[in-house]
Amino acid sequence: MDELMLDGNAVAGLLQEVFAVEMTTAVGTCASCGADGPVGAAHVFRGAGIVLRCPHCNNVLAKIVKSDSRAWIDLTGIRILEVTL
Amino acid sequence: MAGTALPGRLTWQLAELVGAVVETPQVKTLVFDVPGWPGHRAGQHVDVRLTAEDGYQAERSYSIASRSDSTRVALTVQRLEDGEVSPYLTEELRPGDKIELRGPIGGYFVWEPSDGGPLVLVAGGSGIVPLMAMIRTRAAAGDDTETHLLYSARSQDDLIYRDELERLSGNGLEVVYTLTDSHPPGWTSYTRRVDREMLSEVAPIASEHPLFFSCGPTPFVEAVAEALVGLGHETRAIKTERFGPTGR
Amino acid sequence: MAFISRGFRGRRATDVDPTRVPPGQYVTADFPVLSAGPTPHTSVELWDFSIVGELQEPRSWNWEEFRALPSEEITRDIHCVTKWSKLDTVWQGVSVDTLLAGIETSAGYVTQYSDGGYTTNLPLEDITGGKAWVVFAYGGQPLEPEHGGPARMLVPRHYFWKSAKWVRGLRLRSTDEPGFWETNGYHNYGDPWQEQRYQGD
Numbered sequence: 001m002d003e004l005m006l007d008g009n010a011v012a013g014l015l016q017e018v019f020a021v022e023m024t025t026a027v028g029t030c031a032s033c034g035a036d037g038p039v040g041a042a043h044v045f046r047g048a049g050i051v052l053r054c055p056h057c058n059n060v061l062a063k064i065v066k067s068d069s070r071a072w073i074d075l076t077g078i079r080i081l082e083v084t085l
Numbered sequence: 086m087a088g089t090a091l092p093g094r095l096t097w098q099l100a101e102l103v104g105a106v107v108e109t110p111q112v113k114t115l116v117f118d119v120p121g122w123p124g125h126r127a128g129q130h131v132d133v134r135l136t137a138e139d140g141y142q143a144e145r146s147y148s149i150a151s152r153s154d155s156t157r158v159a160l161t162v163q164r165l166e167d168g169e170v171s172p173y174l175t176e177e178l179r180p181g182d183k184i185e186l187r188g189p190i191g192g193y194f195v196w197e198p199s200d201g202g203p204l205v206l207v208a209g210g211s212g213i214v215p216l217m218a219m220i221r222t223r224a225a226a227g228d229d230t231e232t233h234l235l236y237s238a239r240s241q242d243d244l245i246y247r248d249e250l251e252r253l254s255g256n257g258l259e260v261v262y263t264l265t266d267s268h269p270p271g272w273t274s275y276t277r278r279v280d281r282e283m284l285s286e287v288a289p290i291a292s293e294h295p296l297f298f299s300c301g302p303t304p305f306v307e308a309v310a311e312a313l314v315g316l317g318h319e320t321r322a323i324k325t326e327r328f329g330p331t332g333r
Numbered sequence: 334m335a336f337i338s339r340g341f342r343g344r345r346a347t348d349v350d351p352t353r354v355p356p357g358q359y360v361t362a363d364f365p366v367l368s369a370g371p372t373p374h375t376s377v378e379l380w381d382f383s384i385v386g387e388l389q390e391p392r393s394w395n396w397e398e399f400r401a402l403p404s405e406e407i408t409r410d411i412h413c414v415t416k417w418s419k420l421d422t423v424w425q426g427v428s429v430d431t432l433l434a435g436i437e438t439s440a441g442y443v444t445q446y447s448d449g450g451y452t453t454n455l456p457l458e459d460i461t462g463g464k465a466w467v468v469f470a471y472g473g474q475p476l477e478p479e480h481g482g483p484a485r486m487l488v489p490r491h492y493f494w495k496s497a498k499w500v501r502g503l504r505l506r507s508t509d510e511p512g513f514w515e516t517n518g519y520h521n522y523g524d525p526w527q528e529q530r531y532q533g534d
Contacts, residue, residue: 002371003303004479006327010146013132013190016095024193037321040193047369048414048494048514058371060450065518067531072518099336135338141359142335143343169344177340185336 008042011050014064015039018071021083031079032059039081052077095190097134099183100158108245112211113175114150114161119186127153127218128195128298128326131160131188135170145170148214148300148326149189152221153197158186161245163211194298194326198228202296205288206234207279207309209301210243215326216300217246220253229257235287237279237305239266261287279305281312291317296324303327349420353410355525358418364480365417369513372478373448373499380483382467383502384432387440392432393502396483400469402427407466409489411496412525424487426468429460429503440505444512445486445497452512453495454521455488457505464490467500492523492530 008015008024015023024040035056042052042061049065054077061077075081100117107113130148151159164175178184196204196219206216213236223230238244241264250260263275263283275283289295297318299309306327313323345359354360377396384392394402404427412418444454459465465488469476476482481498488496494514504510515521520529528534 002368004329004366004368005303005371006329007194007325009130009191009194009326010329012130012193013095013146013187016190017187022190022192024191038193040191040324043371045368045370047367048492048519049369049517051369053370060370063513063517065514065531067518070518070531072532074517097335134335135341135343136335137341137343138337141343141345143341167344173338173341182339183336184338 002045004045006044006046008038008040008044008052010044011052011064012040014050014066018064018066018073023083025084027082028061028078029080030054030057030059030061031077033057034079095132095187097185097187100186101183102178102180103157104180108161109243111243112161112163112245114159115174115178116151117158117160117184117186119158122156122158123189124156125149125151125153125158125189126192126195126197127222128215129189129191129218130215131158131186132190133160133170133174134185134187135173136185143170146190148218150214150218150221152218152225154222154225158188161211161214161217194300194324196222196296196298198223198226198230200296202230202232203289203293204230204232205295205297206232207284207297207299207301208234208236209279209299209305209309210238211245212299212301212305212326212328213245214300216298217249219298220250220258223258224253231289232258233287233289234258234260235263235279235284236260237263237265237301240264241267241269241272259287279309279312281315284309284312285316288313288316288318291319294319294322296322298324298326300326301328303329345417353420354418355412356528357530358412358416358525361417361419363417364419365413365415366479367413367415368479368498369451370449374478375448375483375499377483381501382432382484384436384505385502386444386505387507388436388438388505392436399427399467399484402431404469405466407468407487409487411487411489411493414492414494414519414523414530418525423472424466424468425470425473426466426484426487428463429465429467430463432467432503433461436505438505440507442506442509444504444506444510445495445500446502446504447497448499448501450513451497451499452510453497454510454512454515455491455495456509459490460488460503464488490524492519492525494519495523 104116
């Protein structure tokens with residue numbers, strides 16, 4: 001257990017800023033262990049950038065770095081992302 | 086599940102403080118007028134951004150306390166001793182002042198009456214705020230979904246919304262407190278940290294498939310989630326909003 | 334420019350020698366804890382530190398051996414890419430020059446690797462010649478896990494993401510290997526005085 005850890009909804013604003021849709025209800029499948037769940041339930045860590053980790057296996061689901069004008073998003077830890085339109 | 090109902094990219098906008106309510110010595114509710122506010126769902130939050138004259142910026146998230154059909158945005162803010170944003174919001178900001186905020190944000194930690202129940206809300210300290218928005222929304226809709234609020238605070242003086250919770254109790258809403266540091270003479274409710282036994286006494290059993298929302302400092306929420314899983318509740322039915330180590 | 338909040342200052346220090354503050358940074362008295370993952374809790378009984386990769390023979394020290402190496406007190410300013418700087422931080426640690434002493438290598442690059450999988454890269458010449466340490470104490474106290482203990486890297490001339498917490502070794506390489514953040518938008522070199530925060534800066 002980590003005191004610093006947050007839930008996916010802690011970065012809901014950032015995700016919506018980047019993706020232009022609400023992302024915390026999107027369901028992701030972990031590319032490492034295959035578990036799925038809403039992004040809102042992912043474990044969030046704030047380092048130099050934001051890291052989302054699988055709540056089951058701790059694999060990195062996504063990394064986000066944001067400057068004022070650009071954002072870099074690594075989603076390779078999410079095999080599939082299902083978004084409700 | 087309900088669609089997102091949140092159009093497009095979030096943008097920062099100016100909100101004007103129009104009123105304030107002192108809830109406890111450390112906690113104040115700030116009421117903002119936000120032009121063009123599209124409405125919100127109970128459990129959602131806003132991001133607040135403050136900029137100093139030299140460009141220094143601080144950003145924080147605050148849960149919306151007001152019910153979903155209100156046109157104004159109420160934020161209940163706890164003043165943290167060594168905080169950077171909360172002392173400004175609770176002590177410096179005056180009616181007429183403006184702040185930048187964006188929202189409403191979040192689609193995961195939300196509840197509306199059509200989601201049904203039984204509903205179990207577990208609050209640690211200022212974690213009560215988004216759960217209060219849910220309770221207020223439920224009351225305004227005249228909804229009678231079976232709802233249990235378990236609210237943990239250090240002392241009776243730290244309880245926020247106490248009078249209102251008393252008024253709203255009944256009609257399917259049960260409010261249970263636990264005071265962990267001190268309690269008044271004659272106190273008959275719990276006096277310890279939330280644990281598995283307490284949750285088993287407050288929450289319906291797993292076969293009734295309750296929906297759980299737990300909010301508060303990260304260690305609190307962790308302990309609650311673990312205890313609920315230990316009682317046989319499904320992980321997917323437990324939604325958490327961790328505030329981090331010190332809360333907000 | 335964003336809306337200026339009347340009367341907002343934040344908690345940063347303002348009576349600071351500006352020549353010590355890189356562009357875009359603000360000085361803090363706190364020590365913010367940032368992490369890319371859960372805090373590892375490696376016991377010193379199980380800890381070791383290794384030099385691997387492009388060298389004749391890999392080297393490794395267990396905790397006792399590591400603590401028996403000559404160490405020194407280092408006072409430096411540190412700068413985080415998230416815009417806070419902390420001045421005159423005091424550490425105790427072993428110079429990377431000590432760890433690499435006598436090693437022959439054709440490597441030009443180093444990757445720091447840590448418990449939990451974090452990596453970060455630098456040219457070899459930027460962690461040698463008195464520019465980097467493996468530190469085990471901060472402010473006179475053993476380094477706490479949340480701050481990178483039992484040991485972390487200290488490379489003060491770069492943004493602090495290039496000083497890996499929970500470090501377990503250095504991999505010497507002939508080619509550069511962008512690390513955890515360098516592959517995700519942060520600058521490959523990260524010099525705070527050139528404000529090299531992001532790729533393309």
